[in-house]
Amino acid sequence: MRTRLKANLVWAGLMIFGFILIDGLEFAGIINTFIENMLVTIGINVILAIGLNLIIGFSGQFSLGHAGFMAIGAYATGIITPTITTIGGFYLSMFIGVIIAIIAALIVGIPTLRLRGDYLAIATMGAAEIIRLLINNLKITNGAAGIFNIPALASWATVYVIMCITTIMTVNFIHSRSGRAIMAIREDEIAAEAMGLNTTRWKLAAFVFGAATAAVGGSLHAAYIQTIAPSDFNIMASIAILIIVVLGGVGSITGTFVAAIVLGALDTILQNFGTLRMIIYSLALILIMIFKPAGLLGTWELSFKRFNRQEVADHE
Amino acid sequence: MQTIGQQLINGLSLGSIYALLALGYTMVYGIIKLINFAHGDIYMLGAFWGYYVINVLHFSFIAAMLSAMLFCALVGVIIEYCAYRPLRHSPRITALITAIGVSFLLENGMSYLFTANTRSFPQVIKTVTYHLGSLQISNVQLLILGTACGLMLLLELIIKKTTMGKAMRAVAVDPTAAQLVGINLNHTISFTFALGSAMAGAAGVLIGLYYNSIDPLMGMTPGIKAFVAAVIGGIGSVPGASLGGFIIGILETAVQAIGLSAYKDAVVYLVLIVILLVMPAGIFGKNVKEKV
Numbered sequence: 001m002r003t004r005l006k007a008n009l010v011w012a013g014l015m016i017f018g019f020i021l022i023d024g025l026e027f028a029g030i031i032n033t034f035i036e037n038m039l040v041t042i043g044i045n046v047i048l049a050i051g052l053n054l055i056i057g058f059s060g061q062f063s064l065g066h067a068g069f070m071a072i073g074a075y076a077t078g079i080i081t082p083t084i085t086t087i088g089g090f091y092l093s094m095f096i097g098v099i100i101a102i103i104a105a106l107i108v109g110i111p112t113l114r115l116r117g118d119y120l121a122i123a124t125m126g127a128a129e130i131i132r133l134l135i136n137n138l139k140i141t142n143g144a145a146g147i148f149n150i151p152a153l154a155s156w157a158t159v160y161v162i163m164c165i166t167t168i169m170t171v172n173f174i175h176s177r178s179g180r181a182i183m184a185i186r187e188d189e190i191a192a193e194a195m196g197l198n199t200t201r202w203k204l205a206a207f208v209f210g211a212a213t214a215a216v217g218g219s220l221h222a223a224y225i226q227t228i229a230p231s232d233f234n235i236m237a238s239i240a241i242l243i244i245v246v247l248g249g250v251g252s253i254t255g256t257f258v259a260a261i262v263l264g265a266l267d268t269i270l271q272n273f274g275t276l277r278m279i280i281y282s283l284a285l286i287l288i289m290i291f292k293p294a295g296l297l298g299t300w301e302l303s304f305k306r307f308n309r310q311e312v313a314d315h316e
Numbered sequence: 317m318q319t320i321g322q323q324l325i326n327g328l329s330l331g332s333i334y335a336l337l338a339l340g341y342t343m344v345y346g347i348i349k350l351i352n353f354a355h356g357d358i359y360m361l362g363a364f365w366g367y368y369v370i371n372v373l374h375f376s377f378i379a380a381m382l383s384a385m386l387f388c389a390l391v392g393v394i395i396e397y398c399a400y401r402p403l404r405h406s407p408r409i410t411a412l413i414t415a416i417g418v419s420f421l422l423e424n425g426m427s428y429l430f431t432a433n434t435r436s437f438p439q440v441i442k443t444v445t446y447h448l449g450s451l452q453i454s455n456v457q458l459l460i461l462g463t464a465c466g467l468m469l470l471l472e473l474i475i476k477k478t479t480m481g482k483a484m485r486a487v488a489v490d491p492t493a494a495q496l497v498g499i500n501l502n503h504t505i506s507f508t509f510a511l512g513s514a515m516a517g518a519a520g521v522l523i524g525l526y527y528n529s530i531d532p533l534m535g536m537t538p539g540i541k542a543f544v545a546a547v548i549g550g551i552g553s554v555p556g557a558s559l560g561g562f563i564i565g566i567l568e569t570a571v572q573a574i575g576l577s578a579y580k581d582a583v584v585y586l587v588l589i590v591i592l593l594v595m596p597a598g599i600f601g602k603n604v605k606e607k608v
Binding site: 062115130134235247250279289 | 345349351399402403406407409410411412413414416417418420421423424425427428540543544547551578579581582585586588589592593596597
């Protein structure tokens with residue numbers, strides 16, 4: 001427990017340092033709007049991908065419907081903040097988005113989590129498409145045109161802080177009793193069941209947690225980009241998040257960060273290439289997968305506990 | 317009654333396209349457990365091939381379709397060789413991401429080379445509408461239905477009666493054991509990709525003729541729906557894929573006919589989820605019990 005607390009403190013310190021660093025660079029004029037945009041996109045992608053990595057990497061359930069829950073968060077913010085244009089309104093909308101996403105995840109998860117592997121993937125994909133098509137046809141969401149002029153209530157700092165909070169919460173979830181339970185289910189469902197774990201409940205817990213983080217990411221997306229449309233949350237959006245998770249290494253939170261940063265930077269650099277951009281992107285994707293099949297980092301994690309243990313060993 | 321019959325005809329024509337695509341998904345999945353996301357784009361390549369050989373080389377329709385099948389079979393084999401073969405022993409999710417990468421590459425490569433414009437498919441066969449009582453059926457619809465059913469029968473024969481088909485079934489059951497009895501795994505998998513891609517190529521030319529417009533992104537949505545069709549029918553099962561394709565096609569036209577066209581995709585996915593919940597392995601799928 002004490003090492004856990006210590007590790008958390010070290011991480012918190014590192015995060016504060018990162019904040020000051022970005023703030024300083026911004027002040028010095030090194031980070032312009034262009035780079036800030038890239039950083040915010042990376043931050044939102046990290047939030048989304050961490051939630052999906054929890055579902056795919058740690059609980060071993062293959063979900064292809066992450067964009068559906070993201071859409072719920074985004075639309076909650078898009079609908080509520082134009083009427084309550086305060087920071088409080090933004091957090092209220094994020095909270096409501098998370099609650100609706102949790103309810104939706106329960107409705108989707110309770111029946112479908114009995115399915116395995118690719119069947120689950122295709123069922124969650126279908127569920128996300130149903131959410132998107134509902135949004136596409138409802139009046140309150142302004143149909144296919146989407147919502148414009150959402151008040152800009154999220155700055156890069158908001159995204160950064162919420163990204164840190166989400167990461168800390170997810171990592172602590174993984175290291176808790178619940179986390180060990182879901183990893184046991186990933187390793188062997190029957191054995192986990194024999195040990196007395198209620199497998200459906202724990203799978204559902206991971207799924208709901210992931211959906212909640214997706215809603216948070218969607219809410220930030222809406223408040224920062226200020227324009228949302230149903231087509232932003234199609235299957236391709238779910239796949240884009242999945243690519244970050246797999247590229248970084250399924251089951252590695254550090255890998256998710258690395259992949260989000262690499263892809264975000266790649267995307268920004270490739271902006272100059274115009275139409276060739278997507279061709280280079282897809283070739284890079286294929287080549288990385290062929291030469292690094294386990295993702296950039298595999299299941300490796302950056303951990304300060306390891307350094308701690310080293311110290312203890314040295315003292316002895 | 318009349319509209320029901322009419323919608324059934326329309327649904328069957330659309331469904332046979334989905335069925336042809338679903339066959340490729342189901343065979344590839346059955347043999348290497350990969351959701352081949354690039355399959356829809358092979359269908360797009362087939363349509364473009366048909367467009368060029370008819371416009372530039374003035375092929376007849378039959379020649380265009382057969383050459384598109386050959387071309388797509390070749391593309392399928394090349395994709396398998398370059399992108400999927402190195403990953404055969406990697407985690408399946410890695411192969412899936414590679415398949416998505418190949419799909420992006422084909423879509424964007426075609427958009428880059430030939431622009432993303434929609435173009436109209438040359439109408440090599442003049443549309444004639446026959447009246448059967450109060451029902452209307454065009455010769456193109458008949459052609460689609462006939463070709464699709466013919467190809468499905470041919471496929472069923474290849475799988476059931478030829479040595480290669482037997483090898484495919486053996487690899488689908490157990491790749492290691494199949495290798496032990498002397499089956500060349502690589503050849504069998506290549507052959508499967510060739511067969512599936514040829515079906516997609518034929519479907520591409522047929523849809524070009526039916527809808528009269530093609531563009532580089534045309535494969536995305538039908539690809540996903542065809543995969544849904546394969547899952548509904550029971551993935552890995554050839555008759556299941558055909559049945560699933562027809563179900564999706566009829567369902568889609570039926571929902572459109574009762575005036576809910578905005579929700580037609582939602583209904584398809586809802587039916588998918590319900591079928592998976594009732595029959596977790598699809599209609600014709602084998603339910604594999606997990607052993608400890």
